[in-house]
Amino acid sequence: MADEKKIGAYICTGCGIGDRLDAKQLEMTAQRDGKAQVVKTHEFLCSADGVKTIQDDIDNDGVNRVVICACSRRAKTDAFAFDGVTLSRANLREGVIWVRPDSDEAQETTQEMADDYVRMACAEAKYLDVPEPNENHGNNLRILVVGGGITGMTAALESARAGYDVLLVEKGPELGGWMRKLHKRIPDRAPFDEPMDTGIDDLVAAIEASDKITVALNSRIARTSGAPGQFSVDIATESGSTTTENVGAIIQATGFKLHDPAAFPEFGYGNADVITSAELEELASAADGGPIKRPSDGKEVKAVAFIQDVGQNSTEVGKLRYDSGAGDLVAIKQAMYFKHHNGDDCDTTIIYDNLRTPGTAGEDFYRSGQRKEVIFTKGAVSKVDAAGDTLKVSFHDKILDEDTEMEADLVVLDMGMIPVTGPDPYATLEIDTDDDEAEVVEEEEKEDGVEAENPVEVSVESILNLDYRQGTDLPQLKFGFLDSHFICFPYETRRTGIYAAGPVRRPMDIGQAIDDATGAALKAIQAAENAQVGRAAHPRSGDLSFPTFRKEGCTQCKRCTVECPFGAIDEDEEGYPQYNEGRCRRCGTCMGACPVRVISFKNYSVETIGQQLKAVDIPDEFDEKPRLMVLACENDAYPALDMAAMNRIEYSAFVRVIPVRCLGSVNTIWITDALNSGYDGIILMGCKKGDDYQCHFVKGSEIAHMRMSKIDDTLNQLNLEKERVATYEVEITDIERAPKLINDMAATIEEIGMSPFKF
Amino acid sequence: MSNTAMVKKYRNDFLREVEEKVEEGDWVRMCMQCGVCAGSCPLGDAWEHPPQEIFMMIRAGKREEVLGSDSMWMCTSCYNCIVRCPRELPITHIMHGLANYAHRLGLAPKANPTRRFAKIFWDNIATSGRVNELKLSLGLYFMDGFGNGIKKALAMKDVGLGLLKTGRLDPMGLFKAGGIKDKSGLQKALKKAREIEDTRKGY
Known part of the structure; x- marks a missing residue:
């Protein structure tokens, strides 16, 4: 590290910047206000020649704080990549000229906008340091897989094939899980028309043959501590012995259990000829190629009714609110068992409400079922009871809209899948702070309470026994399923280095579980590899920075340890935060939470943002030039504004946009400072929060919204109108809305008048 | 069955x-x-x-x-x-x-007009190999009795007269034999077709 910070500001005049802005003026601003020692203008900064100019200054002139005054920080990242220096970007293209009209009247305010961005970038540069890899990292690359079903076995094999050692822990006496019980499985390859062999024996043999995989049967995880690259896991066997193993990353593939059919007496479970789809698999296997016989009297089945979605898709007490999804393909597969074994004249009727056969494969399999004369009837079954030596299924035919009934020798119930997860850390977490946050958590608990009344039995036995401050298991999103963003980051849980795969994540069939396991294995490998070099895995992949805190200033308030969405921070005996950098996602939510502002990253801190907002030139109250500050999430809101610029959507020249890692990292001191400095309006743009969140850091936006709901007190103290601060959820697609929010704030300020805090 | x-x-x-x-x-x-x-x-x-x-x-x-x-x-x-x-x-x-x-x-609804029209049409065309339009329309008008037939014919009289004037309807069609040359050949063909269908469908 160079001893002295030397700022080099480079102004690009390409892309029309030079035509629209006074480059000489920008140079002067960088020099005079930005205190840049080196200031250069280049007509094409991202060209090889422009980049070389910068690199030469770094190499020969000692420039170590590079300020690029050109396009958005999201553009030309490959060109502007310099080792060993910090980089600040003044967004003159997307942030200024593309959002302002090219007219003489607008020229003055547009130039002011650009000058401010140059000042801000220089101010930031002064407070940036080059991050170095976290030294507190482990080197373990071994993958622990919890659960020996198809998901766990696939994850283990895939990891081993990629060259990594695997420890596979299964609580039962053998590998195979549900798949071992299946007669056949849904086909996974074209033409998707016949059930196929499960191949379970080959799979188990492959695992046993692998010298990279160690299998621990009859075992549970008694304790998990550490961080990616250095997890320490106690494996307890049924016999009572415990061994401690070290692993780099963990995959939880604990699967599912079936909803209890006895909870729905109307479907007649208890009658020997009313069975679950799982039991039918055993019956089909037992038939050993001959006709499937009904359990009660061994009579060959000639008519079978499949009742789909039993106890699912309902808000009624005792029923699952979701649909298990895979059950319809299972029913088609099982109906084919009868066509194969009991002959084409065996009638198979599937009574469904919403048939789900996802994908081309599912559609082809559905058609194949129809070709085999499997009959589908849209209806709602109300009752199954014995009628002589057969069963009577009473239902409402939803196509013919009439109550009707049919007779069947055998009735098969499609029961829902319930994830096997540990207790949700946030359903039981006790918050020992007495401020308002406790209230919010209590409200959340109440909501959870309502769901808990929906007595879907969720196992309360811990699976991972995490030795974390924030609970023993992976956080859940809904209905007991683990929280993982199902579109953007499917396997990421809220515990870094621990991945969820298979039906613990959402209900799924074998094919999907295999895909899941493969994906999770790759993520686990990535996490362990990244940990080894002390950098972040997800979503700021490769980020070397990590949070540190100044112990002298810490008041042990525990906000950071409570609010960290990823449970990365523990507490030591004295109540000081104990960072586990390997578990950290680098969102800065702790930094935003800290009331005494002792938490910072080398290249992201209360100062790097605080100084930017203070660097803005605030005109006199009577200049009629208000100043608005936007703190925009760099993941969604900032790109939305960039795209607005690409579409040349204009917005107010009075706004200054500052990107933040996550809205959760916004420390309220920035708001207070901005108001005190004379800003007239402040907009916070974060991601969508709630159950269908889009926040890269899951809870960052939510926490920010909660914090900002209390900003009114600050505004009251300052005697300011509460309209001056607004917090919005902005999606990446809000290309028209984001600029509108800015313009609306500008209009609001015009209405309520300028801030009195201008000096 | x-x-x-x-x-x-x-x-x-x-x-x-x-x-x-x-x-x-x-x-x-x-x-x-x-x-x-x-x-x-x-x-x-x-x-x-x-x-x-x-x-x-x-x-x-x-x-x-x-x-x-x-x-x-x-x-x-x-x-x-x-x-x-x-x-x-x-x-x-x-x-x-x-x-x-x-x-x-014999389960089709007896009074259904489409069925009756179809039957009249078939009988008409199957006899001579060509549709005799006059016989077809009269058959239709009078299928619900003489009174109804007169009523319908009167209601349609303007159209009928128009057709007559422009030579689109031959009043002598009622008495002319008309049709194709080899009527018996057609009958035979139809009979055979029916036999084939009956055998195939198992009537």
């Missing part, structure tokens, strides 16, 4: 009967109950049971109701449903097939 076949509900007996005896009946199992045919039918309101329902009724084993229904007689062969069916069922043909089957079993 006799007219009084016992059919169990939601068992596949009737479906199999349809597959065996009805033109294109083996497509019925492929219906996925999306309802696009019902929504596409321009005469949908006139149908007691749109095709989607007919297919479900077949699966539900509602033999009497399906074969006694006048729904499939409402089909005007516009082919909208065939064009739109995502499962590519030849719905129009199945409807005609069902109507034909019901008629042959």
Whole structure:
């Protein structure tokens, strides 16, 4: 590290910047206000020649704080990549000229906008340091897989094939899980028309043959501590012995259990000829190629009714609110068992409400079922009871809209899948702070309470026994399923280095579980590899920075340890935060939470943002030039504004946009400072929060919204109108809305008048 | 299968009967109950049971109701449903097939005007090999009795006179033999075709 910070500001005049802005003026601003020692203008900064100019200054002139005054920080990242220096970007293209009209009247305010961005970038540069890899990292690359079903076995094999050692822990006496019980499985390859062999024996043999995989049967995880690259896991066997193993990353593939059919007496479970789809698999296997016989009297089945979605898709007490999804393909597969074994004249009727056969494969399999004369009837079954030596299924035919009934020798119930997860850390977490946050958590608990009344039995036995401050298991999103963003980051849980795969994540069939396991294995490998070099895995992949805190200033308030969405921070005996950098996602939510502002990253801190907002030139109250500050999430809101610029959507020249890692990292001191400095309006743009969140850091936006709901007190103290601060959820697609929010704030300020805090 | 076949509900007996005896009946199992045919039918309101329902009724084993229904007689062969069916069922043909089957079993609704028109038309064309328009229209007018026939004819008199004036309707057609040259050849061909159909469908 160079001893002295030397700022080099480079102004690009390409892309029309030079035509629209006074480059000489920008140079002067960088020099005079930005205190840049080196200031250069280049007509094409991202060209090889422009980049070389910068690199030469770094190499020969000692420039170590590079300020690029050109396009958005999201553009030309490959060109502007310099080792060993910090980089600040003044967004003159997307942030200024593309959002302002090219007219003489607008020229003055547009130039002011650009000058401010140059000042801000220089101010930031002064407070940036080059991050170095976290030294507190482990080197373990071994993958622990919890659960020996198809998901766990696939994850283990895939990891081993990629060259990594695997420890596979299964609580039962053998590998195979549900798949071992299946007669056949849904086909996974074209033409998707016949059930196929499960191949379970080959799979188990492959695992046993692998010298990279160690299998621990009859075992549970008694304790998990550490961080990616250095997890320490106690494996307890049924016999009572415990061994401690070290692993780099963990995959939880604990699967599912079936909803209890006895909870729905109307479907007649208890009658020997009313069975679950799982039991039918055993019956089909037992038939050993001959006709499937009904359990009660061994009579060959000639008519079978499949009742789909039993106890699912309902808000009624005792029923699952979701649909298990895979059950319809299972029913088609099982109906084919009868066509194969009991002959084409065996009638198979599937009574469904919403048939789900996802994908081309599912559609082809559905058609194949129809070709085999499997009959589908849209209806709602109300009752199954014995009628002589057969069963009577009473239902409402939803196509013919009439109550009707049919007779069947055998009735098969499609029961829902319930994830096997540990207790949700946030359903039981006790918050020992007495401020308002406790209230919010209590409200959340109440909501959870309502769901808990929906007595879907969720196992309360811990699976991972995490030795974390924030609970023993992976956080859940809904209905007991683990929280993982199902579109953007499917396997990421809220515990870094621990991945969820298979039906613990959402209900799924074998094919999907295999895909899941493969994906999770790759993520686990990535996490362990990244940990080894002390950098972040997800979503700021490769980020070397990590949070540190100044112990002298810490008041042990525990906000950071409570609010960290990823449970990365523990507490030591004295109540000081104990960072586990390997578990950290680098969102800065702790930094935003800290009331005494002792938490910072080398290249992201209360100062790097605080100084930017203070660097803005605030005109006199009577200049009629208000100043608005936007703190925009760099993941969604900032790109939305960039795209607005690409579409040349204009917005107010009075706004200054500052990107933040996550809205959760916004420390309220920035708001207070901005108001005190004379800003007239402040907009916070974060991601969508709630159950269908889009926040890269899951809870960052939510926490920010909660914090900002209390900003009114600050505004009251300052005697300011509460309209001056607004917090919005902005999606990446809000290309028209984001600029509108800015313009609306500008209009609001015009209405309520300028801030009195201008000096 | 006799007219009084016992059919169990939601068992596949009737479906199999349809597959065996009805033109294109083996497509019925492929219906996925999306309802696009019902929504596409321009005469949908006139149908007691749109095709989607007919297919479900077949699966539900509602033999009497399906074969006694006048729904499939409402089909005007516009082919909208065939064009739109995502499962590519030849719905129009199945409807005609069902109507034909019901008629042959004697289960089709006796008073249904489409059925009666079809019968008059068939008898007309099958006799001479050409449609005798005058005989066809008169047959239609008077199928509900002499009084009704006069009424209908009077109501249509302007059209009829127009046709006469422009030479589009030959009044002598009533007495002329007309038709194709080899009438007996046609009769033979039709007879043979029927035999083949009966053997194939097992009537």
